Amino acid sequence: MATVSRVLNDDPAVAEETRSRVLQVIDQVGYAPNALGRSLRKNPTRRILVLLPSISHQFLSGVARGAEQAAWRRGYQIIFSVTHSKEELERQYIKMLTQRSVDGILFTASQLPAQELSGLGARYPAVMCSECVEGAKLPYVGIDNEQAAYEVTRYLIEGGCRRIAIITRPEDYSSRLRLKGYQRALAEKGIPDLPEYHVKGDHSITSGAYACRRLFSLPNLQPPDAVFAGSDLMAAGVIRRMYEMGLRPGEDVMVFGFDNIELARILTPTLSTVSQSKLQMGRRAMELLLERIETPACTQRDVRIGHKLIFRESTRGIGVQESGREIT
């Protein structure tokens, strides 16, 4: 038994002849070492859990890919679980961390209270990415949402838009920051910030379509001349609905998205949007996490990733298309 273990762990103190004999027998009986026994003794599992709110999240899947690359490079396996934005499910999967089935955890959109996350972070390696929880004391990697939204809004205003609607999911911290950026731009240009132009969505296509209908049937108020959606999916819903209402997105009304998922290039009209470097975001977050795992003493802090605005046909009416003006 001991010798077998030595063979499998490349211990040099095994005679060449014994080694090959062992390997042969292993092959014959189809022996596979039990990972449980192993990690019980030498505790790291070299496995990381990434929590996603849903499995088909276009934006986060890019982040996940970045995280995966960084993990593999350092010899870690990565596994995913899906929370469906339910606290209870999230706690279930967090158990994998506290029970040592994984060495660390990467949150992409936690629903847990800040305090709970802080407590977890104090005891175990954990990092937040993309969407963060206000007040949770975990390292965080993401873009400057306030600034990005500010830039989009300013761009729309400078292009001549005066009635700019915004669709957000107010539960998200990032969405609240974006709203702030939007308001900063409006204030700067002396344009009134009408609450009627703030509409809620949940990042689904349907909710975008629904928001669009509300915006274009406001009583006692002119319809918007631009719609800034908090995600490309909602923007897709907006565009779809505009066609159904006989509006021409990109000409009658400008549309701006957020995330730059693949869909943005395929929609008709193609969608202007904010590009976040998903790969880089995931990579940096994973690096931060591995740092914490391997040197428990370390106390790194938040990381900010750059973003850029992408101009496509959905804002054709006010400017150039498909240039990649790098901004931050």
Added chain:
Amino acid sequence: MATVSRVLNDDPAVAEETRSRVLQVIDQVGYAPNALGRSLRKNPTRRILVLLPSISHQFLSGVARGAEQAAWRRGYQIIFSVTHSKEELERQYIKMLTQRSVDGILFTASQLPAQELSGLGARYPAVMCSECVEGAKLPYVGIDNEQAAYEVTRYLIEGGCRRIAIITRPEDYSSRLRLKGYQRALAEKGIPDLPEYHVKGDHSITSGAYACRRLFSLPNLQPPDAVFAGSDLMAAGVIRRMYEMGLRPGEDVMVFGFDNIELARILTPTLSTVSQSKLQMGRRAMELLLERIETPACTQRDVRIGHKLIFRESTRGIGVQESGREIT
């Protein structure tokens, strides 16, 4: 120690007073049981691994959701890993099964040789879903691809199309079956099967666009009057490219997709496609897998899931839109 274990496992033979005292201390010191030790003793982990070729696969993410539901219902956790269609990665993750980190594995698009999969299936609980490997002796859950493609082709022919192109990924077993169905329909109607109209793709949008360009610049041959793409994503590429070439999909040329992902409802024109019940597919596959785990003796076989054709604007030129003719 023993008493603590009893408390955590709800053993009735613990005095109420001791129980509450134990719980209090557990809370104080922040004790969390180590899952390794536990599963080492009572061996099932009640955890299932689902292998996906990529994290942002629109179609499979629906399947994954179905699998997840079925697993939760029976008290199993589910975790995902991504193979990027690389054999080596796939083998890495399969180790989680052989090393008993999970109780079973669900393949959605394995790249491994049939023999290897058969060997695995003989020793451990494993099931294939959606895409199968020809000759691999694992239970499989999927649709009747040959029949579905036959129905689509027949529909196009009956609508008046005579030059029907098909885009497939010939590496997939399912694609080869679909090609057969396509050929059966052509033969039945006495329409020649021209190899020039068979174009390769890899299920990416780009490959669809590329295929489209080839199809509409065939030397000495009329361009097709219908394009049947092996996936909605490729169909999206086809449609995008048609616009760029000044063609009107759904009027000049019919377009049919496969999978019925959400995108199909959003494209302009909306996309006619084959709907596979993703949820049901995932659910049935997971049920099959759990069956195998819990009653090792059982030897269930393949399961066939129904499909239906969805008619939308991209075949507007030849028929009704958005009806749901259930077929199998």
Added chain:
DNA sequence: TCCCGTTATGTAATCGATTACATTCACTAT
């Protein structure tokens, strides 16, 4: 008073792999 049964808790073996330490063996130097 003694014995028995019941209930609650403690003891120790177990799961499978790892690894410090002990042992064996062959061989060399004295």
Added chain:
DNA sequence: ATAGTGAATGTAATCGATTACATAACGGGA
């Protein structure tokens, strides 16, 4: 011939939780 050396292998403790079994404590009946 004997002690000493080093390489290869064997032995047994260990990781943390579970659980069959042993023990302790207590009350009640003969």
